[in-house]
């Protein structure tokens with residue numbers, strides 16, 4: 001067996017997007033809510049992920065500068081939370097609840113059906129970049145298990161037989177109530 | 192079970208219950224107005240006399256907690272705990288979705304009583320719809336002068352901001368929440384110092400649950416005696432109960448703390464009985480962290496004191512999962528063990544290692560590869576991991592311990608039978624995995 005070493009010295013740096021000026025401005029808009037700049041980190045990460053689809057290395061460095069902390073402080077926080085990801089995911093992230101109430105009401109059959117329809121496994125993304133699939137702990141809608149969340153939209157009492165229909169619906173991640181754009185990125189166009 | 196007139200959920204189902212106008216029409220914000228006409232100490236006093244015990248899980252009296260704040264403080268923060276991640280709990284969700292202004296009025300009253308300058312509403316990331324609803328309500332409240340500078344000409348000022356979490360159960364623990372608010376990983380802090388002395392940003396801080404605060408407008412308006420008149424001594428006041436699983440009417444209900452788990456399942460006011468002719472096998476009545484009851488223990492009262500008599504950690508979030516007789520207890524055991532292994536924050540060795548070790552064993556047991564020794568260990572490890580023996584930093588480890596040890600203790604013979612009878616299959620499965 002031969003070793004295949006990674007040439008880290010000459011490897012091209014990983015490409016990832018920078019923070020746009022409007023995004024930075026939006027982040028600065030949170031400064032007067034907290035007594036420290038570091039406390040703006042989690043709101044900022046939400047906004048960055050909304051704009052870029054993930055929190056890349058470059059964004060981590062730049063937000064560190066903006067908040068006057070080190071990039072490793074930022075990475076420390078990013079890596080702790082399961083809702084921030086450091087690499088691109090699908091346009092829509094499907095989160096299937098796996099906790100006790102949903103489990104006893106057949107969450108595994110819903111998850112299997114998602115895997116079948118999307119053709120991917122847990123924590124994978126479809127080749128066209130449209131969908132990622134994840135399992136999650138209790139989504140606080142146990143009275144309506146099994147639950148699936150697609151981006152912002154909660155799907156309740158999901159019957160495995162309906163999973164295909166849900167996943168084929170273009171509007172399956174849209175809320176039908178007025179939204180607040182406070183935590184959105186600066187580039188989001190749809191209201 | 193006594194007659195009960197809804198308090199916390201009285202606006203649920205009303206058209207436009209989320210709107211400020213509807214809330215005010217029904218007498219909303221009159222409690223806050225009344226509070227602002229009195230001194231902060233008067234407000235603390237009535238809450239103390241009402242003995243409003245925290246609804247977030249620990250049951251600590253809210254009024255007493257507020258008196259721990261140092262007298263000479265300049266800045267105080269109020270953190271509202273809407274992290275609601277304990278399976279299978281969803282009562283805070285209902286309160287925020289259906290009646291956001293009731294919570295905001297509670298925040299204003301608690302803020303005034305503690306002389307807080309900023310209130311942070313810490314909402315878990317998965318509360319998406321609820322976040323948009325709450326933000327809209329906060330905007331409305333600011334516009335009407337219930338937040339901001341010099342509220343209703345009282346001279347008191349309070350800002351109210353939503354801080355969204357990012358997916359971590361442990362951020363529901365009050366000091367984990369504070370760390371997360373500060374932009375850090377949600378690692379709970381060693382106590383003391385308690386948040387009341389040194390909390391968010393090093394300043395005196397009060398952390399209260401959503402449901403606890405939703406009670407305040409009613410206490411201020413109707414008085415401590417009214418509150419004490421509901422339910423048994425030591426467990427007074429309106430309370431929300433969640434029920435899910437194998438019942439006809441899963442949902443969030445309101446009542447006094449004066450009925451049993453059996454009534455919660457059977458009564459038409461609550462669960463409406465078992466569905467499809469199923470029978471109860473077990474119930475976890477206070478969220479999974481509190482532990483499990485067998486079908487013979489359904490007389491347990493849903494109040495603050497009875498759960499301990501049944502070997503449970505407490506009333507917890509008063510949210511019951513009803514497990515039916517077709518369910519394999521190994522599935523429940525494994526699911527619960529996985530939850531804690533996934534959510535342990537990893538600071539304390541025995542919590543980090545203990546929860547994953549237990550998950551490995553329960554996984555083995557479920558797949559028919561269990562050993563008698565696993566069951567022994569599943570009984571033994573929990574006794575050596577929690578805050579109770581003084582070993583860990585936060586209560587997550589105690590939750591894991593109670594959940595797993597009560598299941599193993601109370602369903603031991605069933606688990607042992609599986610292990611005894613499935614050993615032949617185990618070899619086959621082991622071979623299948625190996626190939």
Ligand SMILES: Cc1cc2nc3c(=O)[nH]c(=O)nc-3n(C[C@H](O)[C@H](O)[C@H](O)COP(=O)(O)O)c2cc1C
Pocket residue numbers: 244245246247248249250251253272273274275276277360361362363364365366398399400401403404585586587
């Ligand atoms: C692991 C863990 C998770 C918790 N999660 C929550 C939660 O989601 N919501 C909550 O209100 N309290 C939660 N608590 C309890 C809080 O630490 C704290 O006691 C509570 O928010 C205080 O509010 P209360 O006195 O109004 O009940 C949790 C505690 C632990 C140990």
Ligand code: SF4
Pocket residue numbers: 361378379534535536537538539540542543583584585586587588
């Ligand atoms: S007990 Fe567990 S969850 Fe709590 S601080 Fe320790 S390791 Fe983290």
Ligand code: FES
Pocket residue numbers: 097098099100101102103137138139140141142145146147278279280
């Ligand atoms: S168990 Fe699935 S939402 Fe609570």
